[in-house]
Structures are given as C-alpha cells and as structure tokens.
Amino acid sequence: xxxxxxxxxxxxxxxxxxxxxxxxxxxxxxxxxxxxxxxxxxxxxxxxxxxxxxxxxxxxxxxxxxxxxxxxxxxxxxxxxxxxxxxxxxxxxxxxxxxxxxxxxxxxxxxxxxxxxxxxxxxxxxxxxxxxxxxxxxxxxxxxxxxxxxxxxxxxxxxxxxxxxxxxxxxxxxxxxxxxxxxxxxxxxxxxxxxxxxxxxxxxxxxxxxxxxxxxxxxxxxxxxxxxxxxxxxxxxxxxxxxxxxxxxxxxxxxxxxxxxxxxxxxxxxxxxxxxxxxxxxxxxxxxxxxxxxxxxx
Amino acid sequence: xxxxxxxxxxxxxxxxxxxxxxxxxxxxxxxxxxxxxxxxxxxxxxxxxxxxxxxxxxxxxxxxxxxxxxxxxxxxxxxxxxxxxxxxxxxxxxxxxxxxxxxxxxxxxxxxxxxxxxxxxxxxxxxxxxxxxxxxxxxxxxxxxxxxxxxxxxxxxxxxxxxxxxxxxxxxxxxxxxxxxxxxxxxxxxxxxxxxxxxxxxxxxxxxxxxxxxxxxxxxxxxxxxxxxxxxxxxxxxxxxxxxxxxxxxxxxxxxxxxxxxxxxxxxxxxxxxxxxxxxxxxxxxxxxxxxxxxx
Numbered sequence: 032x033x034x035x036x037x038x039x040x041x042x043x044x045x046x047x048x049x050x051x052x053x054x055x056x057x058x059x060x061x062x063x064x065x066x067x068x069x070x071x072x073x074x075x076x077x078x079x080x081x082x083x084x085x086x087x088x089x090x091x092x093x094x095x096x097x098x099x100x101x102x103x104x105x106x107x108x109x110x111x112x113x114x115x116x117x118x119x120x121x122x123x124x125x126x127x128x129x130x131x132x133x134x135x136x137x138x139x140x141x142x143x144x145x146x147x148x149x150x151x152x153x154x155x156x157x158x159x160x161x162x163x164x165x166x167x168x169x170x171x172x173x174x175x176x177x178x179x180x181x182x183x184x185x186x187x188x189x190x191x192x193x194x195x196x197x198x199x200x201x202x203x204x205x206x207x208x209x210x211x212x213x214x215x216x217x218x219x220x221x222x223x224x225x226x227x228x229x230x231x232x233x234x235x236x237x238x239x240x241x242x243x244x245x246x247x248x249x250x251x252x253x254x255x256x257x258x259x260x261x262x263x264x265x266x267x268x269x270x271x272x273x274x275x276x277x278x279x280x281x282x283x284x285x286x287x288x289x290x291x292x293x294x295x296x297x298x299x300x301x302x303x304x305x306x307x308x309x310x311x312x313x314x315x316x317x318x319x320x321x322x323x324x325x326x327x328x329x
Numbered sequence: 330x331x332x333x334x335x336x337x338x339x340x341x342x343x344x345x346x347x348x349x350x351x352x353x354x355x356x357x358x359x360x361x362x363x364x365x366x367x368x369x370x371x372x373x374x375x376x377x378x379x380x381x382x383x384x385x386x387x388x389x390x391x392x393x394x395x396x397x398x399x400x401x402x403x404x405x406x407x408x409x410x411x412x413x414x415x416x417x418x419x420x421x422x423x424x425x426x427x428x429x430x431x432x433x434x435x436x437x438x439x440x441x442x443x444x445x446x447x448x449x450x451x452x453x454x455x456x457x458x459x460x461x462x463x464x465x466x467x468x469x470x471x472x473x474x475x476x477x478x479x480x481x482x483x484x485x486x487x488x489x490x491x492x493x494x495x496x497x498x499x500x501x502x503x504x505x506x507x508x509x510x511x512x513x514x515x516x517x518x519x520x521x522x523x524x525x526x527x528x529x530x531x532x533x534x535x536x537x538x539x540x541x542x543x544x545x546x547x548x549x550x551x552x553x554x555x556x557x558x559x560x561x562x563x564x565x566x567x568x569x570x571x572x573x574x575x576x577x578x579x580x581x582x583x584x585x586x587x588x589x590x591x592x593x594x595x596x597x598x599x600x601x602x603x604x605x606x607x608x609x610x611x612x613x614x615x616x617x618x619x620x621x622x623x624x625x
Contacts (some may be wrong), residue, residue, distance in 0.1 A: 180531055278532075
C-alpha cells in the first residue's frame with residue numbers, strides 16, 4: 032500500500048519533466064517535417080515559373096540544352112537519368128539479390144560474418160570517393176577497351192550498380208531471413224532440392240522485401256550526383272550507345288548552379304522539380320509495397 | 330537523483346538549442362568583420378594586419394593563388410585567406426555580389442561586368458595549352474586543325490597524322506575563363522559570341538578535372554592552363570610553336586590570356602596589402618616559379 036502510494040507520488044512529481052521532454056521530442060519531430068515542407072515549397076516556387084516561361088513542352092521534351100543561348104530542353108537528361116538508373120538497378124539488383132541469397136542461405140556462418148561488415152563498409156564510402164575511383168580506374172579502362180571516351184553511360188551504370196549494392200544486399204537478406212522457417216522445411220520435406228527451394232519458395236516469399244530493396248536502390252541511383260559527375264562526361268545529349276557521354280538531371284543542376292543567373296538558374300530549379308517528382312513517385316511506390324507486405328504478414 | 334538527471338538533460342538540450350540559434354544568427358559576422366577591422370587601418374598604415382579574406386573564382390588561377398595566400402599568411406599571423414574555385418564567371422559574379430572580397434578570373438572582364446564597379450588587376454599571364462594524352466603520337470597541330478577538331482569537323486586522329494582512332498573532345502563549362510579565352514583566341518565563336526564547339530564535346534568543370542580526364546583517355550584533346558601542365562598530359566605545339574613560358578613571353582605562342590584579381594570598388598587596406606604582396610618582387614617570383622609569366 033505504502034509502496035503503491037509512493038510510486039504514484041513519484042509519477043506525479045515527474046510530470047513536468049515528462050511534459051517538457053515530450054514537447055521537446057515533438058519539436059524535434061516537427062523540425063524534420065518543417066524541413067521537408069520548406070524545401071518542397073521553395074523548390075516549387077523557384078522552379079515552376081521557369082517551366083511556364085519556357086513552356087512545359089519545350090522544357091520537358093526539348094532535346095537541346097544550351098542555357099547561354101536560351102535553349103532549355105531537358106529530355107536528354109531525363110532519358111539519361113532513367114536509362115542509367117534502370118540499367119544500374121538491373122545489374123546491381125541481380126548481383127545484390129544473389130549475394131543476399133548466398134549470405135542468407137548458402138554461405139557458412141564465418142563467411143557471412145566476414146561479408147556483412149564488407150557490405151556495410153561499401154555503404155559507408157563517400158560518393159565522391161566512388162567518383163574518384165570511377166574517374167581514375169573505370170573510365171580509363173572503358174576508354175582502353177572501347178576506343179571511345181571512357182566518360183560514358185556505361186561508366187555511370189557500372190558505378191551506380193556498385194553504389195546501390197549495399198542497400199539491395201542488406202534489405203534483401205533481411206527479407207530472405209524473415210521468410211518463415213516452415214516454408215523452407217516444407218519444401219525440402221516434399222523432396223525439392225536446395226536451389227529449387229531458393230528459387231521457387233524463398234525468393235517468391237521474400238518478393239515484396241526484395242522489391243522494396245530495388246526501389247530504394249532506384250532512389251539512390253537517380254539521386255546520385257557527386258560520383259556520376261566525375262565519370263559521365265556531362266554532354267547534354269540523348270545517348271545512342273553505352274559509350275556516349277551523358278548528363279543526368281542531378282549533374283545538370285550541380286554542374287551549372289554555381290554560375291547560372293536569371294532564367295537559366297530558374298530552369299535548374301525546374302530540373303530539380305522534375306527530379307523531385309520522380310523521387311516522390313518512388314516513395315509512393317515504396318509505401319504501397321511496404322503496406323502490401325505488412326498486410327500479408329498480419 | 331534520476332529526476333534531477335532528466336531535468337538537467339532537458340535544460341541542457343534547451344541551452345544547446347539556444348546556443349545553436351545564437352551561432353546561426355552570428356554567422357554573417359565573419360564576412361563583415363574584415364571590412365570593419367580593415368577599414369580604419371587605411372589611416373594607420375604600419376599597424377599589424379588582421380582579418381579574413383574570401384577569395385574565389387577561376388580554377389586556373391586557384392593553384393597560384395593558394396600558394397600566394399599561404400605565403401602571405403605566413404608573414405601575417407592575424408590574416409586568414411580562404412581560396413576556393415568555381416570558375417571565372419563565379420568569381421566575377423560573386424565578387425560583384427559581395428560574397429568574395431577578391432575574385433579570380435582567367436579572362437578579361439566583359440563591359441557589363443566592369444559596369445558593376447569591379448576593378449581588375451592583372452597579376453600574371455598564362456598560356457592555354459592545347460593538351461592531349463601523353464601517349465598520343467601527335468605532337469603539333471595548326472590553328473586551323475585545332476579549330477576543326479573542336480568544331481567536330483575533324484573526327485579521327487588519322488586526319489592529323491595520328492593513329493586511326495576517334496578524337497574525344499573535352500571542353501569546359503560555360504562559366505570557365507579558360508573556355509572563354511580559348512574560344513576567343515581560337516575564333517571558335519560566331520558573331521553573337523556563341524560557342525561553335527561540337528555538341529558532342531565532353532564537359533569538365535575544373536582545370537584539374539580536365540587534366541585528369543585527358544590523362545586517362547588516350548584519344549582525348551582539351552585545353553588547360555599552361556602553368557598546370559605536367560607529365561601526366563602533353564601540350565602540343567600550335568603552328569609549330571612549342572607552348573612554354575618563353576614563347577608566351579616573346580609573343581610567338583598565340584594562345585595566352587591574363588590572370589586577373591578583381592575587387593568591388595576601392596580595395597580595403599587588407600585587400601590592398603594582399604594585392605601589393607602579389608605584385609611585389611617576392612610574389613611575382615612565386616608566379617614565375619609556378620610556371621606562369623610575371624606581369625612585370
């Protein structure tokens with residue numbers, strides 16, 4: 032009885048502190064929402080007028096980007112961003128998911144223990160270091176093998192595929208490990224081989240997790256700037272081969288923002304708006320995927 | 330005890346946030362400080378110099394400026410000079426906007442830039458080296474060949490006496506002073522000053538990035554500051570004249586431009602002291618040592 036009273040008393044005495052702390056946390060949470068809101072509003076306010084000034088069709092479907100001569104077509108950049116991202120996630124996705132399968136299912140525990148920190152380290156390398164690596168190793172290698180410029184769509188794809196590997200591997204591995212043990216045991220008990228079990232049972236069961244991993248990979252690849260700027264060649268043209276020099280949406284902004292003025296500057300913000308819409312669509316897709324997974328698990 | 334700890338944490342966090350806000354509010358100060366501290370010194374000349382200078386712009390001038398700034402800071406303990414790149418266009422525009430106290434440019438000012446009240450001072454001369462990969466057998470090109478290569482009319486090295494390989498043209502971003510000067514000197518502009526360089530050209534956004542790209546690609550051609558040519562790349566002879574300090578100096582090498590520093594309006598005491606240092610014998614010796622051509 033006495034103990035109960037005392038506990039009640041301490042709880043009441045703690046209330047002001049709790050009150051302050053709760054509100055402090057609330058403030059912190061609001062800060063991130065405010066940041067998103069401010070960025071969104073700022074981007075759209077500074078970017079959308081340019082789209083109307085240039086004309087939505089000329090801007091989005093124009094193929095010539097010569098800002099100093101008043102031509103603002105970003106179709107080459109849109110195509111390049113989409114193509115490089117899709118191909119990078121294609122290549123990185125296959126390698127990443129297979130690595131995840133290996134780590135979750137096939138590798139001896141000691142090897143998994145060695146692999147996992149390696150993957151984590153790969154995720155921690157700053158993107159400019161990837162870029163420098165690409166510029167001094169991948170680009171000259173491609174130049175040597177192809178005879179063309181090494182700064183190319185291919186270099187961008189190779190680099191991006193490497194950069195998204197850690198995301199895809201770790202999320203896919205988690206998804207594979209989350210598949211109920213009974214699925215695997217049931218499959219093996221029915222006489223399926225290990226590889227049949229992996230490809231016909233485990234991977235389909237982990238599908239939505241793996242899809243989330245791929246979508247996150249897409250998000251990282253399409254937003255990457257610092258690394259690709261060093262290897263892409265930065266020519267605003269629609270690529271016709273893997274060896275063409277290209278410029279992504281992110282490069283377009285980073286490359287010219289420092290000196291752009293007037294409509295040119297606004298057009299760069301408008302490029303940001305387009306990029307932002309891409310990322311928003313991806314986030315919605317990711318939400319749908321995760322919700323579907325949660326529903327299934329429930 | 331526990332209760333106290335929580336209170337302290339809460340109060341501590343609040344204080345931290347207030348302090349953070351205070352710092353944020355104070356940040357504009359450092360940029361204004363030098364002007365404030367340096368201004369009165371115009372009258373009392375021998376006083377010890379102190380303050381901060383923000384210098385930025387041309388990536389061609391940057392390596393030289395960094396060396397000059399280091400030497401100047403060694404002699405004047407209270408002075409801090411921050412040197413950053415960005416390109417000549419950035420250097421000029423940002424100096425006009427007051428972001429930089431001193432802007433660096435590797436091309437002459439345009440009339441509309443002079444109209445903004447910017448005062449240019451030439452600190453050195455520099456050649457622009459037409460640069461190819463060190464392994465490229467081509468050692469010399471004519472002005473006409475260079476024009477055609479950059480316009481995209483000559484597309485194979487075999488057309489200019491090299492191996493049968495496609496020419497990979499590198500250029501610089503629109504804000505680059507080296508690009509501006511190169512286009513002007515090589516007559517790669519039309520009547521409205523629009524660039525005639527091929528749309529297929531790859532773009533590098535600094536002098537260093539251009540050099541690294543050319544060093545890594547056997548078929549590349551580009552143009553960089555003569556002072557930053559080293560053995561990773563090769564400067565070709567232009568119209569049979571070797572690109573060197575001597576040929577720029579005697580006027581036979583055709584592709585050269587000034588290195589400028591610009592200030593907005595009359596320089597403050599600190600800005601003037603730094604510019605005097607650059608133009609002094611000691612500063613100009615450093616210019617020559619670094620492979621550029623002294624203004625004197």
